[in-house]
Amino acid sequence: MSVSAFDGLDDNSFFDRVKAKFTEKAPDLSKTLNIAIIGKVSSGKSSLINALLQHSRRQGLEMAKVGAISGVTKDLTILKLDEKVCLIDSPGLDDIRAENSKVTRNFLKHIDVGVFVVTGSSDASQKKNLDDLRKHCDSIFVVLNKIDEWDDLDSTVLDEVINQWKNDLKVDKIYPTCAKGYDPKSRLPKMDIRGVYQLRKDIEEFLEKKGKDLLLARHMAEKKSYAVGIIAGALVAVAAEAFIPGSAVYITATQAVAIGSLYYLYKGQILPKTAAIAILPTFLSQTVGSNLFLVVKSFLPPTGIVDAAAAGVAVVITLAMLATVNSILSEGGKLEQEELLQSKFKTYHKQAKTLFKDLALTDINDFQSLTGIVTKFLS
Template structure:
């Protein structure tokens, strides 16, 4: 049968979206970073988590294992990192308290440097057994700055020694400069980290865990802006599908939960997120997704271009206000500030022209939308 059923949204789709986000923001992310002493594990962690020389991760919360060589970091409520020369110590330490089962660690990172050595194969295999995904990192690539061809040679040797498949990538990185012995004016030399970070987050998306880790890696307003951007892309994609009005309020509620999480590190219940939505509607209405949708969309429930402009404008004003609230040390209970700021943002958008706003949003062009958002989120 090749008959296509036309896509259609109902209130349950919106509820499902909210439920998924609610669940995702309660999830834990466990990272194990393994590699010989001095390959640059600590440095790599600092680079991955966007740390400066003055504000190193190790200074933030290193708790050394009592009986083993494991260093543990707890970031926020939901991210745990274990750093050790070998996974054996990590398993041993955890078997006392919280047992780590095979496949339970989300991300394993094997850090190697210099010429390939066979001893790391056992570590790699062990990581494979205990982690959902292993990333192999060849650090200190700056060693090869004056002999580029040697870098490819060394990478290939590591690939052979670890017996990697052809599609397995070895990430080439540099994370130099965190050493406290370096002079203060030596700048960090960071390379290859963005690609590694991107692929780790891409992988965690499959488990709905990307934002939990990303929260610990990025500036909060940068993340909030990305969340608003993604919501707008979702609104643009949903706009002309039947039933989208309620679904769009679901998108908005889900984004409020995510922004709240970014700033507070706490999950907001979907109930609280939905309860916040009417604050942004002009007239007083009941707190259901359906009623909120009705408040800013045509009574027919069918979206035309004018209504799509309103939906996009409301979404930008609403989510930028939520960001503004947290940036200014208010919270969602500060209803007066919230309503006032929403009116300011929505006013600006209306002056720009909601049709014009829609013309930008509908392209789903990242650069254009981000430029627009920069007026509302620093």
């Protein structure tokens, strides 16, 4: 749909606009904002989803399956609400981990909003399950569903139950809800939906205020993993090139290509090779002695010890250079900012020299080792 989940919510709210579509092929959850409905079997999660989506009884059956028998939802049920938001009906977290499929592992890594559903009298053991969910996401709405079971008692009883849940779960707010009537065998003449409006409203406000930031953070984290690969690959290349006669030319070319790759990663545009090479003097002016050594060495025949030293120098300079470029581009900066480039490069160069001081040549020739090193260096 053309309207984004993150546009103004005004009169036409997000849940009013969505046209949820069940998807059998799991979408790339790293590129969507994911709302997970988590709770014990038969806690009414599927009915709650149908109520959140404001479906009628017939429409609801087409979305989240509802039944009186435990375990109707045995796997993840993924509903695409729009191009940016997925709502996921799931069994408990223990069941998710027990399945241990690629889809469920991906799901656990990418829960943005958790809707934790409980029912009945307070169960202190649920605190462990809630804490478990907190390990996967920071934003959680706790729901006490099926409040209709307290209808025949004094109205104060429900308040007492809610307060007990708050105490046992150590939460400040609980949403009391009822989403009754979605079971295909229900004899209720009409639906009994209570408390869902406020939950829906608060989820919408969360999407509006924090949704963009969450997606951006995930997007940048994904780009960072690619950036690490680009940088580690360049370090392996320059370490090997240091042993080749005329190595300075090859090292410069590798650095320019890596800068161009990082530029494309963050900007989505191709940086001309001449533009990438034009940036190099900004860095090299900060390490005149080291670069002079590399240039002189590149015209000498292979000597073993000197070559190893040159490899170390090339790796240090290249790491500092590419870390600088990565930092500026990931923060939305421009590579034309010469003073910023020099300032960041000085800091990274000092850190890189310290980092590689005690590393063996085998460490800087191994891509996997360098990947771990670069990941920590950029964090």
